[in-house]
Every structure is written in structure tokens, then in C-alpha cells.
Amino acid sequence: MKARIAHIASNTFREAVRDRVLYNLIAFALLLSGAAVLVGQISIEIEKLVVINLGLTAVSLFGVVIAIFIGIGLVSKEIEKRTLYTVLSRPVRRWEFIVGKFFGLAGTLVVNTFFMAIGVFAAFFYVSRTFARAHSLIFGALYFIVLEFLIICSLALLFSSFSSPLLSAVFAFSLFVIGSFAEDLRNFAGMAHGVSRWFATAAAYLVPNFSAFNVITSIAHEQPVARQLILQNTLYALFYATMALSGAVLIFEHRDLK
Amino acid sequence: MSGAHPPLYCRPLLHIIFLQAKDALDLVPSMPAIEILGLEKTYSVGFWRKRPKRALHPLTLNVEDGEIFGFLGPNGAGKTTTLKLLMGLVFPTAGSARILGRDWTDASVKAQIGFLPEQPYFYDYLTAHELLEYYGQLSGVPAKQRKQRVEQVLHQVGLRDVQGVQLRKFSKGMLQRVGIGQAILHDPKLVFFDEPMSGLDPMGRREVRDLMEQLKHEGKTVFFSTHILSDAEALCDRVAIIHKGELRGVGAVEDLTSSVQGKVEVIWQGTQIPAAIKALGAECHVSGDRVRAIITENQQDAVIDSLRRDRYRLIAVTPVRTSLEAYFVEKLQRAETVAGRAI
Amino acid sequence: MKYRRKITWVAGVCLLLSLTASSLVLHHIDHLRPQATLDEVLFISSPTVIKRASLGYDGLMACIYWTRAVQYFGSRHHYSASSYNLLAPLLEITTHLDPHLLVAYEFGTSFLAPKPPFGAGQPERAIALMQYGILNNPDNWRLYYDLGFVYYMELKDYRNAAETFERGSHVHNAHPFLKILAAQMAQHAGEYQTARMLWSATYQTTQDEYIKRNALRHLRALRVDEDVQRLQEGVTRFGERTGRLPSSMSELLAAEGIAATPTDPDGHPYKMAPEGRIEVRVPDDFPFATKGLPPGYKPKYQDL
Numbered sequence: 001m002k003a004r005i006a007h008i009a010s011n012t013f014r015e016a017v018r019d020r021v022l023y024n025l026i027a028f029a030l031l032l033s034g035a036a037v038l039v040g041q042i043s044i045e046i047e048k049l050v051v052i053n054l055g056l057t058a059v060s061l062f063g064v065v066i067a068i069f070i071g072i073g074l075v076s077k078e079i080e081k082r083t084l085y086t087v088l089s090r091p092v093r094r095w096e097f098i099v100g101k102f103f104g105l106a107g108t109l110v111v112n113t114f115f116m117a118i119g120v121f122a123a124f125f126y127v128s129r130t131f132a133r134a135h136s137l138i139f140g141a142l143y144f145i146v147l148e149f150l151i152i153c154s155l156a157l158l159f160s161s162f163s164s165p166l167l168s169a170v171f172a173f174s175l176f177v178i179g180s181f182a183e184d185l186r187n188f189a190g191m192a193h194g195v196s197r198w199f200a201t202a203a204a205y206l207v208p209n210f211s212a213f214n215v216i217t218s219i220a221h222e223q224p225v226a227r228q229l230i231l232q233n234t235l236y237a238l239f240y241a242t243m244a245l246s247g248a249v250l251i252f253e254h255r256d257l258k
Numbered sequence: 259m260s261g262a263h264p265p266l267y268c269r270p271l272l273h274i275i276f277l278q279a280k281d282a283l284d285l286v287p288s289m290p291a292i293e294i295l296g297l298e299k300t301y302s303v304g305f306w307r308k309r310p311k312r313a314l315h316p317l318t319l320n321v322e323d324g325e326i327f328g329f330l331g332p333n334g335a336g337k338t339t340t341l342k343l344l345m346g347l348v349f350p351t352a353g354s355a356r357i358l359g360r361d362w363t364d365a366s367v368k369a370q371i372g373f374l375p376e377q378p379y380f381y382d383y384l385t386a387h388e389l390l391e392y393y394g395q396l397s398g399v400p401a402k403q404r405k406q407r408v409e410q411v412l413h414q415v416g417l418r419d420v421q422g423v424q425l426r427k428f429s430k431g432m433l434q435r436v437g438i439g440q441a442i443l444h445d446p447k448l449v450f451f452d453e454p455m456s457g458l459d460p461m462g463r464r465e466v467r468d469l470m471e472q473l474k475h476e477g478k479t480v481f482f483s484t485h486i487l488s489d490a491e492a493l494c495d496r497v498a499i500i501h502k503g504e505l506r507g508v509g510a511v512e513d514l515t516s517s518v519q520g521k522v523e524v525i526w527q528g529t530q531i532p533a534a535i536k537a538l539g540a541e542c543h544v545s546g547d548r549v550r551a552i553i554t555e556n557q558q559d560a561v562i563d564s565l566r567r568d569r570y571r572l573i574a575v576t577p578v579r580t581s582l583e584a585y586f587v588e589k590l591q592r593a594e595t596v597a598g599r600a601i
Numbered sequence: 602m603k604y605r606r607k608i609t610w611v612a613g614v615c616l617l618l619s620l621t622a623s624s625l626v627l628h629h630i631d632h633l634r635p636q637a638t639l640d641e642v643l644f645i646s647s648p649t650v651i652k653r654a655s656l657g658y659d660g661l662m663a664c665i666y667w668t669r670a671v672q673y674f675g676s677r678h679h680y681s682a683s684s685y686n687l688l689a690p691l692l693e694i695t696t697h698l699d700p701h702l703l704v705a706y707e708f709g710t711s712f713l714a715p716k717p718p719f720g721a722g723q724p725e726r727a728i729a730l731m732q733y734g735i736l737n738n739p740d741n742w743r744l745y746y747d748l749g750f751v752y753y754m755e756l757k758d759y760r761n762a763a764e765t766f767e768r769g770s771h772v773h774n775a776h777p778f779l780k781i782l783a784a785q786m787a788q789h790a791g792e793y794q795t796a797r798m799l800w801s802a803t804y805q806t807t808q809d810e811y812i813k814r815n816a817l818r819h820l821r822a823l824r825v826d827e828d829v830q831r832l833q834e835g836v837t838r839f840g841e842r843t844g845r846l847p848s849s850m851s852e853l854l855a856a857e858g859i860a861a862t863p864t865d866p867d868g869h870p871y872k873m874a875p876e877g878r879i880e881v882r883v884p885d886d887f888p889f890a891t892k893g894l895p896p897g898y899k900p901k902y903q904d905l
Binding site: 093094095181183184186187188190191205206209212226228229232233235236239240242243246247249250253254 | 604605608609612613615616619620622623624626627629630631633634665668669671672
């Protein structure tokens with residue numbers, strides 16, 4: 001069972017690589033190095049700020065876009081193109097397929113983030129010429145970004161298991177945007193009354209809370225990340241991804257594959 | 259059997275033993291490779307899912323071990339639906355099936371079967387070699403054996419020279435061959451093909467036919483669906499005919515075709531079709547100074563007498579080999595008229 | 602079929618469990634970061650930057666920041682807060698994103714200008730906010746009213762208040778009391794009557810619940826202040842006449858010729874402390890009262 005999941009995962013990774021998705025790294029590298037050089041010349045005391053903010057935001061956004069665009073095709077494209085039929089005629093269980101795809105996509109993103117991180121550190125080193133202890137906070141931000149990716153992957157897979165690629169992309173992206181404002185949504189819910197308050201609160205808790213993962217601004221100002229927050233965020237990401245994947249498995253197990 | 263003959267008194271003994279053994283073997287029937295028991299599928303179509311569409315009426319069918327079984331029917335008859343049900347890609351509204359003696363939803367069955375879907379498409383970023391490797395991994399073929407098998411299968415389907423080429427560059431025929439390759443890679447006992455000849459040129463079709471014969475030779479059971487009757491006639495031991503989701507006939511090819519009335523082709527010299535013959539409803543064709551008519555067997559005597567009376571010169575009288583197509587058409591036409599009368 | 606059912610159960614249970622777990626963890630996270638949404642405001646308090654970052658979705662962002670401003674003030678108002686230094690930037694950002702969000706200006710009047718713990722204690726920023734509002738909404742008389750209000754209440758700048766009310770009274774559809782207030786400013790600026798007029802005007806014309814409640818509290822406090830002052834003056838007069846303090850409330854009332862015992866807006870009669878001090882019975886019910894409070898009394902904070 002584990003071997004099959006591993007094989008599906010590695011095949012998904014191979015697909016991403018061959019799909020030239022990782023070429024985005026080139027675009028990223030160009031963007032970041034251009035920014036670093038530009039800022040290095042202007043030198044108005046905020047170079048480090050710009051590099052960190054721009055770099056990490058780019059890592060986050062690029063990753064989210066890739067996660068959504070690959071993720072939505074993971075299942076729905078396979079059904080459309082009917083590659084899935086021969087795979088499922090193997091002794092592969094449907095849920096193994098979903099889980100394998102998830103790990104493949106997550107793995108792709110982790111590798112992608114790794115290379116991007118190198119780029120960020122390089123750019124940062126270029127503008128600051130030193131490496132203080134506080135700058136290791138960037139690792140914390142990157143870790144949180146990877147946690148974000150896990151959630152997005154699981155959501156993309158969830159939508160992909162029952163709707164077309166286009167709709168899945170729309171849903172996943174909408175949830176990303178709403179999730180970034182999840183705390184405000186909970187505020188809104190807190191001010192509502194009666195039945196709608198109940199619904200709004202439920203919605204606010206169902207939506208993935210991305211704002212807690214966004215520590216880019218604070219680490220840019222060298223504010224440390226609370227250890228408790230690291231733990232809680234990890235737990236949250238794990239639980240949320242499990243939830244979305246369970247949903248994907250449930251849907252996929254009961255679908256007729258036309 | 260040259261050499262020593264058994265002593266005279268042994269012969270009757272051996273004969274008795276032989277007969278007993280044969281009886282014993284007959285008492286233990288070989289298990290059918292596929293047993294379909296009342297499998298049925300109804301889709302709910304429409305925005306509010308109100309209109310039920312019956313893709314497959316309850317189907318009961320057996321496929322024996324070691325035979326090539328053809329599943330015939332026009333497009334949209336329910337062939338692909340049946341295959342998808344058996345593969346577990348679609349869930350039945352009612353009924354069940356047993357494959358190789360086990361429940362069809364049993365995952366261990368999958369290790370023993372291979373499937374080639376209609377107009378297959380494979381991960382086009384992989385090469386043929388990688389694809390077969392991947393499928394081998396998923397089927398749980400152990401690594402050492404896998405390497406060997408992949409080589410073997412690539413050779414068998416004739417793709418050894420292009421094994422390093424990405425599938426996105428493959429032609430339709432080549433894709434079909436890769437498809438067959440992945441279906442037989444893990445040496446399954448039972449193979450399902452959905453329209454295996456579709457889109458192939460005559461050479462390709464010949465190759466696929468040869469391959470299927472070879473599979474049978476290796477002792478595998480082949481279940482394939484097609485709407486090309488000539489292929490079925492050439493290959494199959496038994497066929498089933500399905501139309502609009504209902505089974506219309508099952509049996510050996512000869513048995514089915516013999517039930518259809520034979521036809522006779524009569525050629526005589528002339529330039530016109532005599533009224534008497536036209537009245538019989540025969541297919542007639544005039545070319546040059548010859549007339550060709552296809553009549554049924556029992557009309558033969560009447561036609562020949564009529565021609566003789568009118569002093570036509572007979573050139574040839576040839577029985578036309580009844581084909582599966584004739585059976586097919588007649589069966590379906592009868593079904594249509596029955597349905598028409600019922601309305 | 603059996604396997605499929607098993608998987609369905611497992612996946613279903615997994616779904617429910619992880620749903621509950623993630624909600625619980627989320628709750629925890631919220632507690633860890635009570636000021637979460639305001640982090641950016643701490644670092645980027647420039648309205649222009651935020652406007653650019655909104656990518657054109659200004660209206661929505663204005664609503665979001667407005668909600669944050671209310672939440673910020675409301676939640677801090679609970680605990681003994683000595684400063685609300687993010688309120689001004691939040692309101693500035695909100696109005697910069699949507700200059701026509703009038704309720705934000707009203708909020709600024711009521712809660713930016715007053716001193717802590719009732720407000721941020723930044724009347725100059727409130728004035729700047731109002732002026733920005735007037736610039737962008739020149740046909741809105743209420744903004745003139747709000748600005749004049751701040752001049753009067755917090756800065757005691759009666760001249761500017763009068764001028765603002767006067768300017769506002771010329772606006773199309775202006776409420777008639779603007780003209781009256783302008784006149785009042787000139788002569789009776791420091792009187793209770795004027796203050797009462799202003800708070801009544803606010804109470805009657807606002808749509809916002811918080812501001813309405815705030816205005817009501819001020820009106821009640823005014824009443825208390827007025828009553829206590831009147832009674833206290835009576836005590837002084839008594840002292841001047843008789844050379845001693847009245848021994849009880851009834852003695853005072855008899856001397857003043859007041860038939861019925863005066864009561865506070867809640868109906869409780871005022872009491873007299875032994876030193877001749879008039880006090881209100883339940884000071885906690887009148888958060889803005891400045892008179893009639895027992896010595897050493899510390900006001901309790903009321904929620905918004």
C-alpha cells in the first residue's frame with residue numbers, strides 16, 4: 001500500500017518536472033535578483049526590508065499559483081484524459097491515488113520553495129553583506145509558507161475530485177483570498193445577529209485561516225515568531241489538510257467516472 | 259505412439275479408466291472467468307437529476323476460461339458501460355459480478371486482470387519504457403521481474419525501437435500498442451479490451467488480432483468489445499450482442515450465423531430486372547449486360563424457374579456465406595419492429 | 602463493496618475529527634494573536650501605501666478596516682486601556698480608502714477626541730480627520746457638526762466651534778439647529794443647556810448604535826451634573842444663611858422650598874454626605890458624570 005502511494009507520488013513529481021513547471025524558478029530568480037540589484041543601488045535604509053518582503057511574498061504567491069494550477073489538474077485532468085482508467089484497473093485503491101497525488105504535489109512545492117529560498121538568501125546576502133542571528137527568522141517564515149502550501153494542495157485536490165479544472169481553480173483561488181482575510185471574516189461574524197451569526201461563524205471557521213501564517217511583515221522588522229504559534233500553526237495545517245483530503249477521498253470513492 | 263504397445267488385456271482396462279477420468283473431469287466444470295449477474299446501471303440525467311437514463315438493463319452473462327469473447331453492439335449500446343462496471347470505475351445500480359471466482363470489487367482481482375480502455379491516453383510526458391515501468395510498479399510486479407517483463411512486452415508489441423521516446427510524440431497506432439502492453443505487462447489471466455481496433459489501419463488491426471490470438475494461445479481469457487463484426491467473426495469463440503443496453507443474443511459464432519437464413523447470389527445475362535423477381539424483394543444490380551440479384555435460399559427455386567421460363571441465360575448461382583453482420587442486422591431490425599409494434 | 606464502506610467510514614470519521622480539531626486549534630491561535638489583523642497597521646500606517654496595495658478594491662478594504670477599527674476600540678475598551686494609538690491610523694486608512702464612509706468620521710468624533718479611557722485623547726487628529734471629511738463631502742452638514750463638536754467639547758475653542766457651525770448652516774439641507782448652535786456658542790458657550798443641545802443633536806441624528814449609546818450616557822451625566830450643581834449651590838446658600846451645613850437632605854429641600862425629592866435619571870434620589878456633599882447613589886451608572894461622585898471614586902469602564 002505504501003509502495004503504491006510512493007509510486008504515485010513520485011510519478012506526480014515527475015509530471016510536474018517534465019511539465020516545465022519548475023521553469024517558474026527562473027522567472028523568480030530574475031525578479032529577485034533584479035530587485036536586489038536595484039535596491040542595493042538606491043540604498044535608503046530599507047533594502048533588507050524590501051528584499052525580505054518582496055522575496056517571501058513572491059515565494060508565497062508563486063507557490064500558491066503553482067499549487068492551484070497543478071493541483072486542479074491532478075484529478076480532473078486525469079479523468080478528462082482518461083489516463084485514470086488504466087491506473088485504477090491496477091490493484092490501486094482510489095484513496096491511495098488521492099493520497100499519492102497529494103504527496104507528489106506537496107513534494108514538488110517543497111522542492112520549489114527550497115530553490116526559491118536559496119534565491120532569497122542570496123539576494124539578502126547581497127544587500128546586507130552580513131548575516132545576523134535575527135535573519136534566521138526567514139526560515140520561520142518559509143516554514144509557515146510551506147504549511148500554507150499543504151493546505152492549498154489539499155484544497156485543490158478536494159475541488160479537483162469533483163469539479164472541472166476551471167471551476168476548481170476558481171474555488172481554490174477564492175478560498176485563498178478569503179482565507180487571507182479569515183480573521184476579518186470572524187470579526188464580521190461576531191457582529192452579526194441571530195441565525196446569520198451562526199452561519200457566518202461556521203463559515204469563518206471552515207475557511208482556511210491564512211493570516212496566521214503570514215509573518216512576513218513582522219520578521220521583516222525582526223520580530224521573532226512565538227514558539228507556541230509555530231506549534232499551533234503546524235497542528236492547524238495538519239488538521240486542515242487532513243480534513244480536505246478526507247473530503248476528497250469521500251467524494252472520489254463514490255464518484256462514477258464517466 | 260511407436261514402440262511397445264500395451265498388452266492386449268490392458269486395453270479394455272485403460273479404456274474404462276479413460277472413460278471414468280473423462281466423466282470425472284466433466285463433473286467438475288471449469289470456473290467461468292467472468293460471471294455477470296444482473297448487472298444494471300441507470301444514470302440520473304438532467305439538471306435536477308430527474309430523468310433516469312438506463313445505460314444497461316440487467317445483464318447476466320458468463321465468459322468461460324480461456325476463450326476469446328466478443329462483446330458486440332453499435333455505438334452507445336452499453337459496451338463501454340459494462341466494461342467500466344466490471345473495472346469498478348462506475349458503480350452499478352443493481353447486480354454483481356464475479357471475476358476469476360472472486361467478487362469484482364475485490365482489489366486482489368485487479369492484479370490478475372488487464373484493461374485497455376477505448377481511445378486510450380497515457381501520461382504523455384513519459385516514455386513507453388517509463389510508462390510500462392510505472393504500471394508494473396502499481397501492479398506490484400517485483401523489480402527484477404519487472405525489468406525483464408518490460409523488455410519482453412515492448413518487443414511483443416513492437417515498440418522496442420521507440421521505447422525512449424515520449425508518448426506525446428506517438429501516433430494513434432503506437433498508443434494503442436502501448437495500451438496493450440500495459441494491459442498484459444503483469445501477465446494477467448484475463449484481459450479486457452474496449453474497441454482495440456479503433457483508429458488502426460489494416461496493418462495495425464492485423465497485428466492486434468495476431469496478438470489476441472497469441473494471448474489465447476498462452477491460456478489467457480480475452481474479453482473485448484467492438485462494433486466491427488468482421489473482427490469478431492475472425493477471432494471470437496463466442497459473442498454476445500448488446501443493443502440499447504439490452505442483451506440480444508449470446509453464443510458461438512457458427513451457431514448464431516446458422517440461425518440466419520442463407521442467401522444466394524444469382525447472376526444472369528440481361529439488361530433489365532424482371533418484374534417477377536423485383537416483386538420478390540431481392541437486391542438487384544445491373545452492370546453492363548449482367549444482372550446480379552441476392553435472394554434468400556428458399557426463393558432460389560422460384561427465381562431460377564422464373565428466369566428459365568423467360569429464357570434468360572444463367573451465368574452463376576453462388577451461395578453467399580452468411581455473416582455475423584446479417585445476424586446482427588436481422589436481430590436488431592427485429593428488435594426495432596417489435597419495439598415499433600409495441601408502441 | 603465491503604472495503605468501500607470501510608473506507609467511507611474511515612474517511613468520514615477522519616473528516617469530522619479533523620474539522621473539530623482544526624476549529625479548536627484555530628480558536629487557540631486567535632487567542633495567541635489578539636491584535637493579529639492590526640500587525641500591518643503597526644508597520645505600515647500610511648494610508649497611501651495601503652490604498653496602493655488594495656489593487657483598486659478600495660471599497661472592500663475600507664469596510665474591512667472600518668470593522669477592524671470598531672473591533673479594536675471595542676475590545677480595548679473592555680480592559681483598562683490607557684491608549685488607543687492605533688485608532689487614528691485605522692480611521693485614517695478607512696477614510697482614505699473610502700472618503701465617503703461617513704460613519705467613520707462620526708466614530709472619530711466620539712472616540713478619537715475624548716481623553717482615555719473614553720477615547721484616544723487625540724483631538725487634533727480628530728480635527729484633521731473631520732477636515733478631510735469635509736473636503737471630500739462638502740455637501741454633508743453633519744461633518745461640520747462633528748467638527749464643531751470637537752472644538753466645543755474637547756478643546757473648548759468656542760470661537761472655532763461657532764465658525765464651524767455657522768459654515769455648516771449654509772450647507773444645503775442643513776439641520777436648522779446648526780444656526781442655533783452657532784448663536785449659542787457666542788453667548789452661552791459654557792452652559793449645560795448648550796452641551797445638552799449638542800448631545801441631543803448627536804443622539805437624534807446618528808445611525809450608529811455605539812455613538813447613540815455614548816451620546817445618551819453623556820446626556821444622563823449632564824443631567825446629574827446639573828442636578829448636583831444646583832443642589833450643591835443650595836447647600837452653599839444654606840451654609841451662608843445659617844452658618845452650618847444642613848443635617849439632612851429633607852432639611853435642605855425644605856429650606857430651598859423644593860417639594861419633591863430630586864432624583865437622578867434612574868429614579869434614585871440624591872443623597873447628602875455628612876460633609877454636605879451631594880452625591881448620586883450609584884456612580885457607576887453615570888460614567889461621564891463629573892459631579893456628585895464620592896471622593897476617591899474611580900470610574901469603571903463600560904463596554905461600548
